[in-house]
Amino acid sequence: MARAKRTTKEKLLDAAEKLFARKGYHGTSLRQITREAGVDLALVNYHFGGKEKLFEAVLDRRGAMLNEERLRRLEEVCRAAAPRPAATEAVVGAFFDPILDFLEHAGPGWHSYFSLLAWVNNSPQWGKRLMGKTFNATVKRFIEALMDSLPKAAPEDIYWGYNFLTGALTLSLAETGRLDVLSAGLCRSADVAALRARLGPFVAAGLRGLAQRGG
Amino acid sequence: MARAKRTTKEKLLDAAEKLFARKGYHGTSLRQITREAGVDLALVNYHFGGKEKLFEAVLDRRGAMLNEERLRRLEEVCRAAAPRPAATEAVVGAFFDPILDFLEHAGPGWHSYFSLLAWVNNSPQWGKRLMGKTFNATVKRFIEALMDSLPKAAPEDIYWGYNFLTGALTLSLAETGRLDVLSAGLCRSADVAALRARLGPFVAAGLRGLAQRGG
DNA sequence: CGGTCTATTGAACGACCGTTGAAGTCTAAG
């Protein structure tokens, strides 16, 4: 069988995804990207209209698919629990699992994409605008579900809890290798199964702890 | 009273700290830094020996003070609890509180420094080497204290828990403003008191949940 | 005063940056 050959646009998106994830926006040049993609320098401007447009196109490409899968699973756990609200564990599972599944079973492109997403999410320069544009609608749905699952919690606690939740996820996706060093090899940043087993329980317990704060 | 005038080195460190925190390493030029500092371009190479050396000098400057304060508080809570191990809440408090105190009561330089630290910690390019060089020794002490406070937890759970903990802290320090947008102004990224009230409870409960995972 | 060391200045270097436009190639329709 012959795999359908990648178009120039796809080659550029793949190369840009990989390099932006490693070195960030300003740390990556269009010449590096086009060399990695094996296409001419000028094609970036022809197909995307500039470096910044290419950057946003990289973020957009997989964002829609991630949103769809997350919302699909959220509806699933909400429907399964109805008429009661879904459990906190189930909601955070619907938030994390699509990422972990893509990491484990989809190609290396998703790996770079999530690493890049972690980079953007932590960037004071890009985080607010770009994360919001792609993910705000979906995230609001999840925050509502979290509020329903913890009716005694104040809305402020849920918002801050979501902030902590996404921070824990973000650092894990960045895969800086620091965990490997600190644990002297006992834990590996890239071990998705180990992450899956622990991120959900940690976050669900944390949210519950926040909800019962001082009570 | 006349404040002791800043040396050229300090002017450069202050300006670099501020700009690196906002735009990252590659997003900041030496000309921007020297303009902000009000000194000549060539003085960066004279005093620091290059851009990368300046970057590391910025990280080193406040790192030692943070380590000292963290270890001082860790010993304090361990001594207060002896001969029993310190509680998980107290250990994570000794880890977070120095940062929160510096943020609230020290100058704006600390603010930029922590934002930069968040940026570095999430960077696949810098995180491993630079964070390790400055913080590994201190962090290992805290991880031991966490293990003592949760004797039933597996070491792997503590390492992963520390990863989540520092991720939650990191995203909060980055102050991307995303929390403000999502909550429609109800929460503010820069509200240190609100962060202080919630980060400790969230993380302590999360670690406890990890320790009891499946049990 | 002259001499020495440190700090600062201003100009310049070569390298790389993102972007552009004209010319060339390829494909499909008339």
Next chain:
DNA sequence: CTTAGACTTCAACGGTCGTTCAATAGACCG
């Protein structure tokens, strides 16, 4: 074949980058 349109190539543009170096200024000491 001719033509139109999409795609690709190549060379070059003006700018900015980090770094270097000789010249200058200032402080301290004899």
